[in-house]
Amino acid sequence: MVAAKRSKKDFSTPVTIAIDNVAQAYLEVLRDRGIRYFFGNAGTDFAPLVDGFARFAAEGKNYPKPILVPHEFAAVSMAHGFAMVTGEPQVVMVHVNVGTSNGLTGVMNASRANIPLIFTAGRTPITEGEVKGGRNLHIHWAQESFDQASMLREYVKWDYELRNFVQVEKVVDRALTIAMSEPKGPVYLSLPREILAEEHQEFTYTPNRSRIYAKPGPDAAAIRQAAALLQEAEKPLVITSMLGKNPAAVGELVKLCESFAIPVTIAISNLYLNFPTEHPMHLGFDPMRYLGEADVVLVIESDVPWFPIRAKPRPDAKIIQMGIDPFFSRYPIRTFPVDVPICADPEVGLRSLREALAAHREKKGKTLQERFERLAKEHGAQRAAWKAMAEKYKKDRPVDMEWLSYCVGRVRDGDTVIINEYDLRAHQVPMNEPGTFFGSPMSSGLGWCFGAALGAKLARPDCVPIVCMGDGTYHFTAPTACHFVAQNLPVVVVVFNNQCWNAVKGSVLDLYPQGWAAKKNHFVLCDLEPSPAYEKIAESFGGYGERVEEPGEIVPALRRAVQAVRKEKRQALLNVICKHP
Numbered sequence: 235m236v237a238a239k240r241s242k243k244d245f246s247t248p249v250t251i252a253i254d255n256v257a258q259a260y261l262e263v264l265r266d267r268g269i270r271y272f273f274g275n276a277g278t279d280f281a282p283l284v285d286g287f288a289r290f291a292a293e294g295k296n297y298p299k300p301i302l303v304p305h306e307f308a309a310v311s312m313a314h315g316f317a318m319v320t321g322e323p324q325v326v327m328v329h330v331n332v333g334t335s336n337g338l339t340g341v342m343n344a345s346r347a348n349i350p351l352i353f354t355a356g357r358t359p360i361t362e363g364e365v366k367g368g369r370n371l372h373i374h375w376a377q378e379s380f381d382q383a384s385m386l387r388e389y390v391k392w393d394y395e396l397r398n399f400v401q402v403e404k405v406v407d408r409a410l411t412i413a414m415s416e417p418k419g420p421v422y423l424s425l426p427r428e429i430l431a432e433e434h435q436e437f438t439y440t441p442n443r444s445r446i447y448a449k450p451g452p453d454a455a456a457i458r459q460a461a462a463l464l465q466e467a468e469k470p471l472v473i474t475s476m477l478g479k480n481p482a483a484v485g486e487l488v489k490l491c492e493s494f495a496i497p498v499t500i501a502i503s504n505l506y507l508n509f510p511t512e513h514p515m516h517l518g519f520d521p522m523r524y525l526g527e528a529d530v531v532l533v534i535e536s537d538v539p540w541f542p543i544r545a546k547p548r549p550d551a552k553i554i555q556m557g558i559d560p561f562f563s564r565y566p567i568r569t570f571p572v573d574v575p576i577c578a579d580p581e582v583g584l585r586s587l588r589e590a591l592a593a594h595r596e597k598k599g600k601t602l603q604e605r606f607e608r609l610a611k612e613h614g615a616q617r618a619a620w621k622a623m624a625e626k627y628k629k630d631r632p633v634d635m636e637w638l639s640y641c642v643g644r645v646r647d648g649d650t651v652i653i654n655e656y657d658l659r660a661h662q663v664p665m666n667e668p669g670t671f672f673g674s675p676m677s678s679g680l681g682w683c684f685g686a687a688l689g690a691k692l693a694r695p696d697c698v699p700i701v702c703m704g705d706g707t708y709h710f711t712a713p714t715a716c717h718f719v720a721q722n723l724p725v726v727v728v729v730f731n732n733q734c735w736n737a738v739k740g741s742v743l744d745l746y747p748q749g750w751a752a753k754k755n756h757f758v759l760c761d762l763e764p765s766p767a768y769e770k771i772a773e774s775f776g777g778y779g780e781r782v783e784e785p786g787e788i789v790p791a792l793r794r795a796v797q798a799v800r801k802e803k804r805q806a807l808l809n810v811i812c813k814h815p
């Protein structure tokens with residue numbers, strides 16, 4: 235190995251290392267740029283990389299660490315989970331066009347949730363024997379695409395193909411910069427096998443480049459306008475969905491709402507712990523309940539703050555929309571009204587807003603105090619109603635999801651991370667610390683949760699992820715691939731098993747309350763029966779599995795499952811039999 239020819243302090247001086255081929259140069263740049271993991275689902279295109287990882291191991295280079303995930307959708311979801319917990323960009327590699335298509339739903343999820351992924355795929359060799367790495371298998375002809383990236387171009391911020399050795403470093407940096415610049419999101423890089431296999435003896439690159447990414451700040455005039463509106467507001471309302479993707483922004487929202495007695499509601503897309511649920515200004519998960527009264531609405535990082543078909547703001551209400559991309563410009567149609575747009579990371583935007591409002595506080599002190607007390611009372615009444623609802627169902631068998639969610643809330647502690655895809659009733663789970671709750675992306679590429687929980691576990695080895703999903707969702711996770719990975723990254727899976735796709739059934743009833751299906755109680759394509767013993771699937775991967783039917787057994791079963799992960803270091807699955815709607 236050629237020794238690094240530079241002083242340790244001088245990060246702008248290029249270094250030269252010995253390599254065999256382009257693949258090794260590529261891995262070296264990833265390593266230098268701080269990429270810790272390489273989520274892979276391999277094929278013949280990976281040969282130079284698999285060989286390169288062996289050289290890395292022989293040289294004691296531990297990162298990026300390859301993680302085999304036996305399904306691409308799970309691999310992308312896992313990288314998604316790691317990135318959502320750490321904020322670090324993640325690298326996934328899949329096999330040519332076929333692997334790309336399997337990972338595509340995961341890329342859609344990452345795209346809508348602004349998760350920075352470098353999604354990469356091999357490209358099948360195109361040469362027919364003239365060049366090393368060229369075609370030597372029948373698949374190499376059939377796996378060629380005219381334009382491999384075309385299938386996902388709409389969902390990535392940038393796509394490119396590595397075309398030659400001299401650009402390895404620049405291409406990786408460009409991919410990282412675009413993925414990490416706001417609004418963050420996935421990019422796609424294809425890596426042709428002949429290029430990866432191309433032989434070179436030395437690689438010169440500049441260490442430690444490109445780790446600073448741009449963050450937009452708010453426009454001062456927009457902040458002044460928004461502050462003036464909030465200052466005069468009698469019934470202000472905050473609606474948010476994913477403010478908590480930057481955990482530091484949660485503290486800023488708390489300070490603003492506490493100081494100025496502004497209630498916070500969480501929209502249906504509920505991706506993060508956006509506001510401590512036990513804070514007196516938290517008014518639950520249904521903004522539409524309060525929307526009609528509000529005179530100033532502050533929408534923060536929320537793609538769908540309300541459903542226009544169900545609720546509308548007052549005609550004279552003023553709407554402020556704040557976010558990195560408050561208009562969600564990648565959505566073809568989204569027309570929520572806006573009077574004051576604030577394009578900013580909410581951490582900075584909210585701080586500026588609070589500072590602008592602070593000057594007026596004295597004048598309104600008494601009014602604010604009264605408002606705070608009124609809202610705190612409403613907050614308390616909401617909690618009491620939720621608890622009463624859980625209690626009402628506490629003896630129901632089959633189990634009611636309201637009660638099951640309440641039980642999850644009782645077992646949760648400071649070390650658990652809740653990951654939810656659909657069925658957990660979030661209002662039943664008190665949560666106050668940012669970074670302890672993650673909900674499924676608004677694109678709803680079903681099955682995200684299990685992979686995401688594995689990524690969260692990899693990112694925070696000491697935590698116990700409790701991943702809540704319906705029995706329908708479970709099938710979409712590529713469950714055996716996830717259980718396979720969970721052998722080394724144990725998590726608790728709670729299957730809210732209602733033996734159907736209630737979301738589909740519900741939409742039929744919604745659209746056709748008096749329709750044929752409702753009248754005849756005949757719902758095709760909705761039931762998942764006979765319901766299998768999901769717990770046995772986890773058992774076959776060495777996990778703890780339990781079928782739970784008794785409502786009084788849920789908390790003890792959850793504790794056994796958490797214990798299996800925490801103490802025995804093995805995965806657990808609870809198959810909780812819930813009411814079949």
Ligand SMILES: Cc1ncc(C[n+]2csc(CCOP(=O)(O)OP(=O)(O)O)c2C)c(N)n1
Pocket residue numbers: 339656657678679680703704705706707708710732734735736737738
């Ligand atoms: C990839 C994909 N396919 C289909 C859907 C449509 N879909 C949304 S929810 C759902 C059913 C979820 O079932 P389950 O997890 O059991 O929850 P339930 O609806 O019963 O509460 C389906 C099929 C989707 N969102 N994503």
